[in-house]
Amino acid sequence: MDVLEQSYAYRARAALDMLMNEGATPPTERKAAAFTTIARRLLSAGRNDVGIAALKAHEPSELVQKAVAQVLDADELWSGPLAQQLAAAYIASVAEQSIFDQLKVYARVLPPRMRQVMIATAAVGNVVSEGAPKPVRDLTLNLGDVDFLKAVGIVVMSKELASATGGEGAALFEQELQKATVRALNRSVLTAFIDSGTSVIAAGTDPLASLRAGLQAAGPSEGFVVAMSAGDAAWLATSEANRGGMGVRGGEFVRGVHIVVMDDHTGMTIIPASRVGIYDGGLSVRSTDQADVDMRDTPESPGAKTSLWQTNSAAIIVERQWQLVSGGAEAVTVEG
Template sequence: MDALEFAALSRARSALDTMAQSFVGRDINQQSKAFVDMAMAMFLNNDRASSVAALKQHVNSLVSKAAAHAVLEPDLWNGEDVAQLMASYLASIAEISILDQLKKYARVLPRYVSRVMSASDAVGNVVAEGDPKPVRNLNLSLGNMTTTKSAAVLVMTQELAMAGGAEARRMFEAELSKAVSRATNRALLSNLVDSNAVTIGGTGDPLDDLRAGLRAAEPSYGYVVSMPAGDVLDLSTRVENRGGMGVRGGTFVPGVEVVAIDDATAMQIIPASRIALLDYGLQLRSAEHATLDMRDTPESPAEAVSLWQTNSLGLLIEREWHIASAVDVVLVESGS
């Protein structure tokens, strides 16, 4: 190898090293973990100014880089790095989130456009007679739309939140995913299910009901199905579960995504590829001095409780989105 060949090889190696370094941390699991780190730091540093400072000094380089541009807490949510961390986190909890399951098949619109139109056509004919005639399948003005916002709150005592260790983190992460998904699921189903929903009677067998609901639904490249948690548990043990769906949901078969809803009484089938949606993502805010309505059990009456007086911390979780849909959801009522 002569000097010129060695120099070319060195340049190529340097370029490959630079490219590899630029992709460090872009793994979805690392980015999802970084978003949880970010949420936990905001939870523990409940003052808005101190939370931004804590993020900038965080030991996770993905978190500190995402917060580098922010001066105040609201500035965080305008950055592309935070958007990437958030997207990875939402993808990691998709099996329990109807909105994120819909995004696998729906037309996901870019956030910063004022008007959207989509058209397509295909023909098979002689040249003179085969001119395509595109049909518009999406015409949406984003300037006049009304977005939907869901909100949830996560509360822990300061002693538990600051205990540290793997156990406290796992508890925080589990409660965060539940808060994000449950609030969004409830609001989204209320949005989609209206008087035009197609209702059919159930048989009492979850698999037969699922098949009947899919037959009654409009054609789609993929379906998202919300159903009672007991039905999901039943289907997860069936030999027909070729997608590896777990007890809380997932892919039942390719093209059919299932989400368990604890208080549901009916199965709801959504033709996902016939939907367009705009997702503004999550915003997190810490709140130490808030007064919340809390209860000892789901059946107990609510009582106003001050987080400050109970030495607790709170994290407010908001998500905003818009769905453009002309499809009818199919409801399969529970059978006897």
């Protein structure tokens, strides 16, 4: 076997190994990994057009290749059907930590790309002809008149770190991407539910008593999403009442009650999820290495404008578009 034949054999073996490894991974996980690959390449390139060109030229993943094949920029990329599937798979991979995505388990979720929405329901039990159902409208709206909200997160890394090879660099990026995707959305969704009309009740003797009181005050629902501090979540996770297997960072406490941890949250906020109507506009990412970013050492400390270009850094911006499109779900706050 000459050198050329050996080269062909090595390439064939590498392609076969890749296919075998992909076949052992569930499809949703492969799609979520493809989304992360695109995001990391955009970050390391520092510019959307450069990152997309690099993905087209060098990325071996067939999912990534198909997603970027016909696009020119990041905005066009995330409007494509395959890229939207990759983004949806990534959202599913971090959904356990997302208030919005746990609401979607029980809420009325409107289909995308729809303008006119009307829902009316009725039920009747009668044996006479006059006992016909009389539907009552409980959701009527024109999505063309709805102002959609945006939750935006950002990850800034030095280009050396963003381009680092090996498992450690990839794992670090995945951790930061997850934080950027979830934290801004959790805060904005919680803000949308909490207003001057929110019911506030006193805390119980322990986190379980507080949770029970909040669920009782929230009224009937097919399921509840509860935001709480890490300390309360750890207490509940280690209690005998934890029948759903939630961990110290949240999860299903019992069937129909999902806990989401927010480190800066005080008390508990209980949302009766099945009384909510929501719209999910999807997830997109884009990168830059030319902007000035307001950097700070802690959330409370004063910020300082920092040039990404001068510090040889790049940023990736994670954007989620969403809206609550129907009410009827009053959140309950349990005092901390």
